[in-house]
Amino acid sequence: MSLTSQSQLLVTALQLGQLLKAARKHRKLTQAEVAVRLGLSQNRVSYLEQHPDELSFRQLLGWCMAVGLELRLGERESQEPASKTEW
Template sequence: MTSAPFSQPLFTATQLSQLLVASRKRRKLTQAELAQRVGLSQNRISYLERNPEDLSFRQLLSWCAAIGLELRLGERGGVESTSVSEW
């Protein structure tokens, strides 16, 4: 039986980091294996997991594809639009 896909709203770079690391580990990929899939070094993967604000959009899309995530954008439901200073 396949588990239902999950959706996780992200509001901070820390949340993005946690999601990327958890998804990589859930797929039993090492940083080195992910690095090979996205064309980066293992050291760069390690750095970006700790500093996701330095990910380029292209790297993020490649990373998501490599670990089976889909990137979606949308309006917040029922939440006033606010500025997130971390971004």
């Protein structure tokens, strides 16, 4: 998943993990540096990049701040209910 200056639509946890990792690398941050900013171990940051469904909301917001992302929520363009996803 490439990191761009445009918004990225995420529909799976795996996509979130890929985006967080790409943003970290784009900022030239190591897992250890992100870990310090989040108050976690480097091993935990590595694990969460692979298992982003286990991120707490607080951790997600902190991670976004650490790697220069912002989190936005909005209504879907389609009015159809979302299908069951891995979330």
